[in-house]
Amino acid sequence: MTKNTKGESVTLVGTPCHIIAAEKMDHYPEILGDSPVEFKLGLFCMENFSHSYLKEFLKQENIEIDDVNQFRVEKGHLWAHLKDGDVFKVPLSKAKVCMRKNCQVCMDYTSELADLSVGSVGSAPGWSTVIARTEKGLKTLNKAESKGYIETKPMEQSGIVLLENLANKKKKENKEEIKKRESVARPVLYRRYINDTEFREEVSSCQFNDLKADVVDVGSCVLCGACYYVCPENIISIEDRKPQLKGTCPPDCNLCYVACPRTYLSQEVLHRDLDQKPLGDYLKIVSARADGVDGQDGGVATAILNFILDENTTDEVIVVDKMDDNPWKPEAILTSQVEDVKKAAGTKYSAAPVFKVLKNEDSKKEVS
Ligand code: SF4
Ligand code: SF4
Ligand code: SF4
Numbered sequence: 001m002t003k004n005t006k007g008e009s010v011t012l013v014g015t016p017c018h019i020i021a022a023e024k025m026d027h028y029p030e031i032l033g034d035s036p037v038e039f040k041l042g043l044f045c046m047e048n049f050s051h052s053y054l055k056e057f058l059k060q061e062n063i064e065i066d067d068v069n070q071f072r073v074e075k076g077h078l079w080a081h082l083k084d085g086d087v088f089k090v091p092l093s094k095a096k097v098c099m100r101k102n103c104q105v106c107m108d109y110t111s112e113l114a115d116l117s118v119g120s121v122g123s124a125p126g127w128s129t130v131i132a133r134t135e136k137g138l139k140t141l142n143k144a145e146s147k148g149y150i151e152t153k154p155m156e157q158s159g160i161v162l163l164e165n166l167a168n169k170k171k172k173e174n175k176e177e178i179k180k181r182e183s184v185a186r187p188v189l190y191r192r193y194i195n196d197t198e199f200r201e202e203v204s205s206c207q208f209n210d211l212k213a214d215v216v217d218v219g220s221c222v223l224c225g226a227c228y229y230v231c232p233e234n235i236i237s238i239e240d241r242k243p244q245l246k247g248t249c250p251p252d253c254n255l256c257y258v259a260c261p262r263t264y265l266s267q268e269v270l271h272r273d274l275d276q277k278p279l280g281d282y283l284k285i286v287s288a289r290a291d292g293v294d295g296q297d298g299g300v301a302t303a304i305l306n307f308i309l310d311e312n313t314t315d316e317v318i319v320v321d322k323m324d325d326n327p328w329k330p331e332a333i334l335t336s337q338v339e340d341v342k343k344a345a346g347t348k349y350s351a352a353p354v355f356k357v358l359k360n361e362d363s364k365k366e367v368s
Contacts, residue, residue: 008315009038010334010358011308013301015045016108017222018354020190020270021261023113025226027269031258032230036358038314039136041301042111043347044119044129046073046170050241051329051350053098063088066327071349100351101219102262104177105188109167112280113270116141118301121166122159123287128300129155129163132284141284144307150300152286160285167278175275186218190265199266206257207249208236216242220262225332225353227256238353302345306338319344320352332357 012022019042025035055065063080070081078095080088111117115137122129130152132138144150178188194202206214208227215221227243228236232255235247243256257263274280290303305317316336321344323329330352333340 008036010036011039011041011305011314011317012037012354013041013043013305013317013319014111014224014354015043015048015222015351016111016113017045017102017106017261018042018224019111019114020108020265021222021224021226021259021355024261024265024269025230025259027266028258032255039140039308040111040114040116041304042114042117043301044110044117044121045106046109046166047092047099047103047106048351049078049095049098049349050100052241054328054350057095057098058088061088061090068328070346071328072347073349100223102222105174105181105191105220106222107171107174107178107191107275108280109170110163110279112274112277116304117282118304122155122163124156124159127153127287127289129159130286130288130300131279131282133280133282135283138283140304140308140313141286141288143311144304145288147307149303149307150288150290152288155285155287159287164278171275171278181218187214188218188220189214190220190262190270192264193272194264194266196266196268199264202264203254203257206254206263208245208256211243211257211260211263212245215260215262222262223351223353224261225356226259226261228353229355229359230255230259238356299345302341305341309336309338309341317341318354318357320348320354322348334358 012018019040022035022037022040025032026037029035058065058080067082068080069083072079073092076092077089078092082088110119110131115134117131117133119129130141132141145152178191181188211227221242223241225238228238232253233247233250235245236243236256237246288300290299308314309317316334318332318334319341320330320332323331328348328350330348330350332352332354333344334357335341
C-alpha cells in the first residue's frame with residue numbers, strides 16, 4: 001500500500017466506527033501495510049445525521065443550518081441552539097429521518113476499541129467522562145493530568161450507571177435492527193462470527209463491486225474513507241455520501257474490502273464478548289475537566305490532543321472541523337497545530353471521511 005503521510009504518526013479522533021476502522025487497518029499490516037494511526041481517541045456516539053437531510057429537515061422548520069450555533073443530542077431530543085439565542089428541539093424519533101442508516105446497526109456507544117474514550121455523558125456539567133482502555137491510553141491520561149492539561153476525579157456511580165444504560169439501549173435496539181436486516185437478506189457482515197483464518201478466505205477475491213454490494217448498497221457504509229485511503233490504484237472517489245469506483249480494479253487486489261469496518265470483522269479484531277459489556281473493556285474511568293478550553297466534552301478531548309502534540313506523542317492529529325463555505329458540513333483535517341485542534345472542538349453530528357486526509361497532501365495544514 002502506498003502511504004502518503006511521509007511516515008508521520010497520527011492520532012485519530014473519531015466516532016466508534018472510525019476507531020474500529022483504525023483497529024482493523026492496524027490488524028492486517030501484512031495486507032494493508034503499516035497504519036499511521038498510533039493513537040486512537042474515541043468519542044461517544046449514539047447516532048449521526050446526514051448533513052444534507054438535516055439541512056433540509058431544518059429548512060422545513062424555517063431554520064437555516066447557517067443560523068445554528070450548536071447542535072446537541074440530549075434527553076431524547078436533537079437540540080439546535082440558534083445564533084439569535086432561540087433554541088429549537090425535536091424528539092429524536094422525529095429527527096430519525098435524517099439519521100444515517102448505518103447508525104441503526106451500530107453496537108458501539110463509547111468507542112470500545114480506542115486507547116482513550118471521551119464524552120460528556122455520565123459526568124456533571126463542565127466535566128467529561130474519560131475511559132482509559134489500553135496502557136497507552138492510561139499513560140496519556142495520567143501524564144496529561146500530572147502536567148496540568150486536565151484534572152480528574154472519580155466517576156459518580158450514578159454516572160456510570162447512566163452511561164451503561166445508554167450503551168445497553170443502543171446495543172439492544174440496534175441488535176433488533178441487525179436481526180431484521182439479516183432476515184430480509186440485507187446482510188450486516190461486520191456482525192457475523194468469523195475468525196482471522198476464515199476472514200482471509202472470505203475476502204480473498206472480494207473487490208470494490210463486492211464492497212458496494214455488501215456495505216454501501218445495504219446502508220452499512222459509515223463514510224470513514226478507509227477504502228479510499230488504502231486503494232493503491234486511486235480509483236475510489238468519496239466526494240458525496242458514498243464511495244464510488246472510477247476505474248478498473250487489477251485482478252489480485254482486495255484492499256478496500258479488507259480495510260472496510262463494515263465488511264467482516266474477525267473475533268481477533270472485535271470480540272463479540274464485548275456485546276455483553278455495555279462499555280467494553282477498560283482499565284480506568286474518571287470524570288475530567290480542562291480549564292480554559294471550550295468544547296462540548298468540557299474541552300477535555302481538545303486538552304488531551306494539545307498534550308499529545310506538545311509531547312510529540314504523535315506528529316499530527318486528525319480532527320473534524322466545519323467547512324468555512326458550507327455551514328455544519330464536516331471536514332476532516334490533518335494538523336500538527338494546536339490552534340487548529342481548538343478551532344475544531346465540538347461535535348458535528350454528521351459523518352466525515354476521516355481517513356481521506358491521510359492521502360490528500362493538499363488538505364494538510366502548513367507546519368510552521
Ligand atoms: S455508525 Fe453512526 S452511531 Fe455508530 S459510531 Fe459511526 S456515526 Fe456513531
Ligand atoms: S483497486 Fe479496486 S479492489 Fe483494489 S482497493 Fe482499489 S477499488 Fe478496491
Ligand atoms: S465502504 Fe469505504 S467509506 Fe464506507 S465504511 Fe467501508 S471503508 Fe468506510
